[in-house]
Amino acid sequence: MPFTKIEAKDYDGKGVTGLPDIPRLDTLDMQKKFDELAKDVAIPKHNVLVDELSGETAADNLGIADDIADFINPTKKIKPLLVTFAKKIKENSNDRHTHENKTVLDSITDTAIKAWNKVSNLFTNIDGVEDVVSGRTRKIPSSFAISQYVQKMGGGDMVQSIYDRNGNGIVDDAEALGGKAAGEYQTAESQELQTTSKSVVDAVNEVFNKTKDVLNTKEEIEGNTDPTAIAGALSVKELSNDLGNCKFGFTPDGKPGWKEKGADTVYPFKKAEDVAMFEFQMSNTQDIEITVTDNLGFKDVPNVIFVSAANNLTVDAIYNPYKTITTDAKTKVKLCAYAPSQTIVYKAVSEIFPVITKDKVTIKSGYFRSGTEDKTVRMVVARFVS
DSSP: OOOOOOOHHHHTTOSSTTOOSSOOOOHHHHHHHHHIIIIIIIHHHHHHHHHHHTSTTHHHHHTOHHHHTTTSOSOOOHHHHHHHHHHHHHHHHHHHHHTOOHHHHHHOOHHHHHHHHHHHHHTTTOOEEESSOOOOTTEEEOHHHHHHHHHHTTSTHHHHHHHOTTOSSSOSOOSEETTEEGGGSOOOOOOOOSSSOOSHHHHHHHHHHHHOOEEOSHHHHHHOOOTTOEEOHHHHHHHHHOSSSEEEEEOTTSOEEEEETTOOOOEEOOEEEEEEEEEEEEOSSOOOEEEEESOOOOSSOOOEEEEEOSOSSOOOEEEOTTOOSSTTGGGEEEEEEETTTTEEEEEEHHHHOSOBOSSOEEEEGGGGOOSSSOEEEEEEEEEEEO
């Protein structure tokens, strides 16, 4: 029986030849495809050949067993056959010198020599086996060497080094993922949500819950204590139209100014020569005189004072000598929401501001008491000139 050969049917359908441009195989299956020719064809066939060369029928496969069986021994293995040949040749050589080996020499017939030549020609110029495919013509590569060589040509580790560089069993990059192109996916840039909740849905709900309390009236704003609440458009509109019962307007000659609610006359804003703003605490239980400042440093006596003691959005007291509503308006202070009765009243300037000089201003707290807690008062002091 001849030695086993690699035939077309053995590698038909093996390896990567014939696969589509995008195989759509996972990492393991792709590696197997690259390894098929080496592991399923070349290596097994090589091992069979090695076994056949050292097997019981090797000599038969070479066609020399029957030729020499009559004069050596009945073995059909190549190695014992070659060893026996060497011994016989040595014995023959020695016998020729003593002329005692004539019978042996006579047994080396032309047929025996031809059989030997067949074996010799098979291993011409071969002097060993090595574990690398080196290209040296005097060496036969082992099965391990062939396996490594095939991997270097595109099998095994090379595939992993291209498609799975970190070795986690997942393809690093591909033209499509789940049948969709890479451009259809959102990029993974880190954008940390600045909320307690980290999921998108929960974060949106969290933000909505923080902003859902909208104050829609002036009364809601005045009674609000939540710093995160938001003034709605309707309440802002109401405040803009009711600034202490005053409104913005334009004078007949087109200058911006203000007017009393319900009145027609618009008073133009004056040019501020000096302006200062103060913030201080006012007791809600005491009726005392508070020194707002004793270091005002104006060029002359202030002639406009606005006081807000309820919140940041309403004006509780107005002193403006330029305003002419009553005959004694220049000596009066308008209290926009007089605390005890919550009505508009006019008081003498000295009752509300006992001291008004270019350096010092004082205020009486009793006219601004309401509610139960002490107040943060904001006060604008200015001097306007025509």
